[in-house]
Amino acid sequence: MLVLEVEHLTKNFGKSCAVNDISFSLGEGEILGLLGPNGAGKTTTVQMLLGVLTPSKGVIRYFGKNLTSHREEILEQLNFSSTYTTLPWELTVKENLTVISHLYRIPDRKKRLEEIAQIFRLRKIWKKPIYALSAGQMTRVNLAKAFINSPKVLLLDEPTASLDPEAAAYIREFLLHQRKTFNVSLILTSHNMAEVETICDRVIFINKGGIIANDIPENLAKSIEISHVELAIGDGLKRTIAYCQENGLSYRVTGRSIIINTHERKIAELLRTIMEIGVRYDEISIQKPTLEDYFLQMAKKDELH
Amino acid sequence: MSLHRIFAIVLRQLYTFRKNLDRLTDVFYWPLVDLLIWGLTGVSIAKQAGNIPSLPLMIISGAVFWLIVWRGAGEITVSTVIEVSDKNLINLFVTPLKFWEWTAALVVLSVMKALLTFAVGVGIAFFLYRLNLLIYGWYLFPFLATLLVNGWCVGFFVGGIILRYGMKSRNLAFTAVQVLAPFVAIFYPASILPHWAQLISSALPASYVFESMRQFIASGTLDPQKLYIAGLLSMLYLPLSLLFLHKSFQKTLKRGLVGVH
Secondary structure, three states: OEEEEEEEEEEEEOOEEEEEEEEEEEEOOOEEEEEOOOOOOHHHHHHHHHOOOOOOEEEEEEOOEEOOOOHHHHHOOEEEEEOOOOOOOOOEHHHHHHHHHHHOOOOOHHHHHHHHHHHOOOHHHOOOEHHHOOHHHHHHHHHHHHHOOOOOEEEEEOOOOOOOHHHHHHHHHHHHHHHHHHOOEEEEEOOOHHHHHHHOOEEEEEEOOEEEEEEOHHHHHHOOOEEEEEEEEEEOHHHHHHHHHHOOOEEEEEOOEEEEEEEHHHHHHHHHHHHHOOOEEEEEEEEOOOHHHHHHHHHHHHHHO | OOHHHHHHHHHHHHHHHHHOHHHHHHOOHHHHHHHHHHHHHHHHHHHHHOOOOOHHHHHHHHHHHHHHHHHHHHHHHHHHHHHHHOOOHHHHHOOOOOHHHHHHHHHHHHHHHHHHHHHHHHHHHHHHHOOOHHHHHHHHHHHHHHHHHHHHHHHHHHHHHHHHHHHHHOHHHHHHHHHHOOOOOOOOOHHHOOHHHHHHHHOOHHHHHHHHHHHHHHHOOOOHHHHHHHHHHHHHHHHHHHHHHHHHHHHHHHHOHHHOO
16 A cells, blocks of 8 residues: 655756656555755655645645645654754753644653653653754654654654664664554665665665666665675785776775775676786675665766766 | 644743743833833923823823734744744644644734733833723723734734745844834824824824824723724734735745745
8 A cells, every 4th residue: 555656746946956757656664765965856855745845746645645635634644853953952852842742632642752752762861952962862852753643654864863873773673663563654865875775675766856766775786787806815916906907997905905896797707817817815705786886876977977 | 723733832932931031021121111211201291291190191001002012023023033043844844733823823922922011011000100001991902902913913924024034034023013113103193293104104003092092091082983993904904914924934835944044
């Protein structure tokens, strides 16, 4: 079942087109990653999905209902969190969440606030004003706000930015648990490709306002045919570098190790040739292309154009 | 309209109010300063000119009634400035909150603060000068309602400008309503204004309240027609100012609420 359908969504700011005729959908319980370089149109898209930016063209439907005509009903089941927006900074965490809980008319408000404080480890900062929080604490408060109404669809803009690795892992686990337990659907933007690969079922890559890929993370990574071959050279580092230069292969040297980027199908040939020229290596590791490679390649293409 | 969402916005502003005790100046400090200055001026002129015992009441009533217009506008504009400067509009409008609920909450806040200001003004006038501002009896209701609505109209209009142009127009929140002060004839009859200013004065609902107030003090009665005109003008300006605020909000949505600051 689809919880979100976006058709021909377009946003123009004057003569500039920020989002250009994009269409996609989100299934129930699905986690969708929205990726793209800065200025690609991700935030503009998210704002339109939240109803805080009017599209120039196109339709947004949640649960089969048009966002414009069923705004109140839809927004009761929706929420969002962004690292780039802040809550009123003079109000305490408790006060901010109390106001938000009234806006959503949360039943048994006190109990829900306690639950949220527990889940997002807010007890110690419960009575602190927002301006006194660290970036990581602020992110946790934003996430608490996003989950306060137990939404069916959640839009998260960089949900784990500013969190330490342990807290980020905790939040990722929490998101997956929410999906598993309550079938929550999520759209998330992130610059942490490993995170996207770990938790997203599907990824949409946006660039220059248009969707240039819509697939599962593995397939996007596979579309990059360049692998990274790392060799710990025992003898012949200079010869290896010369070989790479002669054959136009990109490489990076760290101490006695060299990482050579080559086409997946040419790895065997590479290894055979460098042995033929007398290079001896003690260790080898081959890294398959990742989503990050895909992202970097797309960003590079964009720079070249 | 949902009462719990209106309550949420009122609560949010009350939390902010509690943290900014300087905002109490609106309710206590300015009424006290105004009533001291204008009250003493009135008493002094009355003594020097002789035989105008009603002058202090006229002047103090004018000062207190003007505070109602000021608070009516100020609470709406200042609350809008707070949301814009806190970049909080996006947090509010990603919830089911409707634009008209937000507006209603600002009106509730302005009524609360205006009534509190009026009560403080009445108290100060009584304790400092033994003047009874409740002397207008039932007429106080149309007086206060007209003054408040006049304030809201200015507040909605300025609020719309703040939504459109953001914090660079924030000073208007505190000053715009003062533009009306010379024209509404707070302390003097509108007839002493130059002709062009009288035309402006006649288009402002608050002018009729101040004229009626003076007439009541002078004769113990007033011309109800003036209050009808004030009511009609209010009914004309209120929807227009609300429409402007709403259009400004719609325009802001076209730019995105994230971009309002």
